[in-house]
Amino acid sequence: MHRLFDRAGRKAGRSVVLAWLRWPGPRIEVAGFFMGFSVVRCGLVLLGLGCVLGARAQERSDTTLTLPPVVVEGERVEQTREAGRRLWRLEAVELERTGATTAAELLEARTGLFVKRYGSGGLATLSLRGSGATQTLLLIDGHRVADPQSGLIDLTLLPTVLLSSIEVVHGPAAATYGSGAIGGVVRLYTLRPAVRPGGRVALRLGAYGERSLGVVAHAGAGRVAVLGAVEHSRTIGDYPYSNPLPPPAVRRREGADRSMTSAFGKVRYEGTWRLEGTLWLTEARRSLPGPGNAPPVDAHQTDRQRRLLLLAERPLPAGRFTLRGSYQHTLLAYVNRFAGEADTTRTRGLALEATLDRALHPHWALTARAEARWERAALRGGVDQRAVALALHLSGRQGRLRLYPALRLDLYATAGRTFHALSPRLGLNLALKEGMLHLKGLVGRAFRAPTLGERFFRPGGNPDLKPERGWTVEAGLYAQLRPFVLELTAFQTTLTDQIVWYPGFVAPGLQLWRPINVGRVRTRGLEASLRAEVPLAASLRLQSGLFYTFTRAEDRSNPSTRAYGHQLRYVPPHQLKAFLDVLAGPLTLGLDARRTGRRYLTTDETQALAPFTVLDAHLRLTQSVARTRLSFGLTVENLTDTAYEVVRFYPMPPRHVRVQLRIDLLP
Template sequence: MLRILLLCALQPLPVFAAQVADSTVTLPPITVTASRIPVSVVRAPIRTQVLDRSAIFESASLTVADLLRQRSALYVRHYVGGLSTLSQRGGTASQTLVLLDGHRIASPQAGQLDLSLLPTILLNAVEVTSGAGGVLYGTDAIGGVVNLQTAASEDLFTVHAETGPWEKRNGAFYATNRRGRLAGTVAGEIDRYKGDYPYLNRALFPPEESPREGGDQQKRSIFGSVTWTRPNDEWRLSAWYNDVERGLPSINSSLPSGERQWDEHLRVWTHVSRKWPWGSLKAGGLTQFGALRYMNPRTGIDNTGRTTLSSVHANIDLNPIRAWQLGGGVEAGFGQADHPSLQQGNMERRYAAYGHAIGTWGPMSIYPALRLDHYARPKRITPVIPSLGVNVRLKRNLHLKGTAASAFRMPTFNDRFWLPGGNPNLNPERGESFDAGLIWLYRGIQIEMTTFMNRLRDQIVWQPTSAGYWAPLNVSRATNYGLETSVDF
């Protein structure tokens, strides 16, 4: 495989040169996902991994799916046709929440996200938290949270080109530049793959070697962001459009069916922050339009599903008052799906209010938080989610951390409205998560070990019925135990 990579950093070169000095101290990365208040990953109450732009670049990953598979403890499932989903701490794909700059972007119809559709070229960092995150982000964060961050802090220009076997072609660029108070970022990617490699076709008699059919993919993405800053203000507007067409190859023992799928998404989101002498305000919103078309000439199916997802939030963080740093916020969201196989009335409105705090006494910090969610449609549900975390510095670079938290997952539109089988009366999945671990920093090496237990009740499982179709039911309880270890350097 031939790879060509051009990287030009306009300003940071002197900084990189300075890092060769023996006196350089490597500081642990800062996370905003673990507690909403910026805190070092060493002092965070839950296991947190931050992949910055250099780690993304070094991985040579073209998609978020490949990046997380290589550089995180998450299990990435790959399916025929390129579909890639997450599993965290034994959960399903819909039990791990994926955020884009703090906004949920999973389809409200299926409750999950195809990570193979997300290019890494537009990302500045990825934060992965393990454990229940529902107290901060609401539904779906049972196994953990993955936050994709796009905002860049330095001028940078990157061009990437790659070619490989079976007509693999990829070209991407990323550029960000600041002029006074105004900064702009633009990124784009085109990816093509024919995938017609030879294989032993057992659908023929006698079996013979044939080129694979229906494994081609064409992906296009364009991203843009504009940021305006003042000493105490920041305003940012971002937009991202991606379009994917791909074949869905048949298994080796069957003839090609001609199945194809088209995915199209437009996301527009905003971010506003302002500082006052008493604290700071962060607010934002996102609107997402999605379309998925599936065609199967053999069965005569040609359906298109469309989804709409929007959310707004506002969060206030107060300056420290004695040993405490307090914060809280409100959220509102809307989701809708339209598909030939969905019942009418598949609309959802949600509202939430939450509060969180950090209390610090010497080497110990505690992280209490409480959240109230309310779902107005199609069924009134009001989950209350508490959480309590702790972090204790045992020695200079050795910390003990632990968390006990609740979490929940609302049924998806497919769970409630699919024809046939959807069940509008499903209860949300509810559970508790407990974890404890140690994190140690030594000369730039970070070693972390965490043990966890997740308990889940009213788990939604699709089961066959006597009528010949599948239907979801609240039938299962699950308890997962595990031990996670990692070494970062």
């Protein structure tokens, strides 16, 4: 019976992959139907495999098997010291203390990431270990959410009111997640519903016309729990700044207004299967003021995002089986009346992932994963991309040594062209003193598939682009000496076939920018982090942390150019983040500091933006009455009134104040 099932499964799997990758899909509705049908077949094959393995494990149910730590996004059971890579985590209490309103502000304040921001309300993107925004992967509850045309996601469109925690995984993760995880992965986790009724209301007011109102409510009955949330925010953004060009003068930011509404709902069922469905809707409208050294223009942008995230998980006698599915629809409408330009971008995406975690031995566990994705963008009348992937991960221990080997194969098909990427990885962790002192190491390969925009944007797209590929080697030390937790990591990444947009002459006086695979980058660096929690009295505690990064990301493409051997543009060589929270009963005082080194504006390092240091102060007073908790928060951003720019000619706000009132109805 098992052999018969194995033969049928292999045949069905081959038919799904070949038919899906080759099928042209002329219309989005038909493409979505067939993609979903093929994905369901693939999921059923893996589901059947899980049932067979579960049945076999049931036959040995009298044997006790202990699963070693395994990375499971929904449960977050992996500890920093137990893997061969660095992981930095922010829990719900830190999200609340900082007073951050968006994921951009939070990641900027308390992680080792560099957040590239075009002003306070403009585009904000990620950079980790010198990688570009498309080379750092962002997940929400384990699902990809980047736009398939641009490969980006604007962090200002992710409000913190909907988040429960954040994890930043440093280093290559293509063996787990596939394309885009070259510099690392940022995992965002959303709110979870509770059966007992509860909720909260948060009102926020700030300088320069900032105001927002957010409401969260949850309830349930029996095994079903439901959560709903909505937040609406507005800002004018007319803060003063110094004109960067002569004549010197203080100007006010014009055309920087912004409004955003987010609606969020989640349903959760706990039974033999754990089922979860999430719907996230976002609509934002903002004016685009342009560089601060230029007069304002009449331009604005509208973003609409629709996400449906599904999860089904079932425990097995020796592991668990998980199914994830997602649908995403995005729209970006740009209008510039000053220049007479208008453009609308529409994308859609479907994805299904099946994961089987299973114990093989008291000290070894296996994770098998199959994925299928379909993405479409409204370029050249409509282009789509299909991808399938298979991944195997082992985790186990032999004495004091823990090993984490992994291998993943990705297959892509776009407009009749196909390519594959093989991503191996080996992580290790040697316990010199269990739980206190560990040596860590990792070697892995990562890649990034070209986006649909890079291939098919008109004019200038290049359908012949190859994926970017790179290797990373890193070594680190983890030490836990209470009350301190110290971690040091040294790394080197070599990247080939990097996609670079180059100008070409198509006619006298006319240039056309086109992406080509010419880039080679070598990145070396050091990461150092320290955390501490020190109790001083019965109701007095200190919590502090810092994160320092040194990054040398050099262009190694062409020795005959002036850029060879120099730092990449907008990659700060030095960056330091530090925070201190003083918890005294119901009162919390906090200070966040960040020092960002120079960012070179030219490829030969002849021009650069000056380093800057920014301090933010927080005060929070909390009082519980019966089943209600009242919180008052006061945040002073840019406490020292520093004039600075993260991106040239996009000034950031001076010192300003934000207040927040929050009422929690406790379950």
